[in-house]
Amino acid sequence: MSRIRATRLAVYAVASLLAGGLLAGCGDTPSVSDDGSGRVLKKNDDYTVFERADGMRVELRYRSGRGLTERHRKDGDWSAERFVHRTKTEPCQGITVRGKGELVAVIADFAAYCRDGEPPMENVAVVGSGHELADWAAKGTKGGDGWEKIHFGKGSVEFQERWVSGTKTLTWTSGKGFGSQRSQYKPIRAGFLGTWKAEDGSHQLVFTQAGEGQPLLTISTLTGAPCTVEVPVYQVGSTSVEMRGEPRVTRGSKKRLCPPKPLETEYELKQDDGSLTLVDFTSSPRKELMRYERS
DSSP states (O other): OOHHHHHHHHHHHHHHHHHTOOOTTSSSOOOOOSSSOOEEEEEOSSEEEEEOTTSOEEEEEEETTTEEEEEEESSSSOOOOEEEEEOSSOBOSOOEEEEETTEEEEEEEEOTTGGGTOOOSEEEEEEEESTTOOEEEEEEEESSSOOOEEEEETTEEEEEEEETTEEEEEEEETTTEEOOOEEEEOOOOGGGOEEEEETTSSEEEEEEOOTTSOOEEEEEESSSSOEEEEEEEEEETTTEEEEOSOOEEEEEOOBTTBSOOTTTEEEEOSSTTSOEEEEETTSSSOEEEEEEEEO
16 A cells, blocks of 8 residues: 555544544444545455445455455445456555545556555556446556545546656546546746757757647757657756656667766756756766757
8 A cells, every 4th residue: 555545544544533433333443524525434455345425335345366346235235246347467455435426436456466565557446426336437557656646526536646757647527437548747947948059069959848748858969970869858856857768769879978878867957048067966076978058
């Protein structure tokens, strides 16, 4: 379970104790809400029992090597257990369940050896809807650390994951289901944007960004052997930009400073109308490798 989710559960448990909202016979202390969002009745690594504001209860459970199931009840017996997401990948620890009105939103994660400390490999977002919770939709994605936040809109649910360079969002809409996930990247400072020429005339830099897209750096040689590479960049602090991700060669082949060494170098711009410098931040003191002027 991520630190963010563990912290959130701890806060809810404390709030529940202060409110005196103990539910007899339900095991763990429930998290209580009076705003129509419902409450968690019981939770461990393998399952979560959640109660909607109208009294409908739903249990989400990991079935090792098979996936994620749900069952629900209001006044009578539990419904038959059914799979809302099938996968042979082993589950991670804990299932997050939130509600608003008749909507129930679920976050679950899977990965080989996840309970031994490996990060999630398969991130699953689930939405149950309807007065009798008859309708369920799930969407699995890969390549993330797991959905962290759930936001309810009017007839919609938004799942969100934040990382150092941006935000990823997946939205479910009533009547339409899940759409495509959308990534919104943090912009780099406007002073970096544009074309910069190396002081020795050997190559140039072009920093670009479009809307919510990922900022990119294109490095091209101006003399000698041809080389052009494109690489995503991310702003570190207020004055520096680093390369993030694998450089993609679009012309010729890699050579010195096309691109520079990742994880060791950054481009530094102290003033928007000043010179841009490439520095090796692993050296002590920091070593200047190249200076650039706006072209």
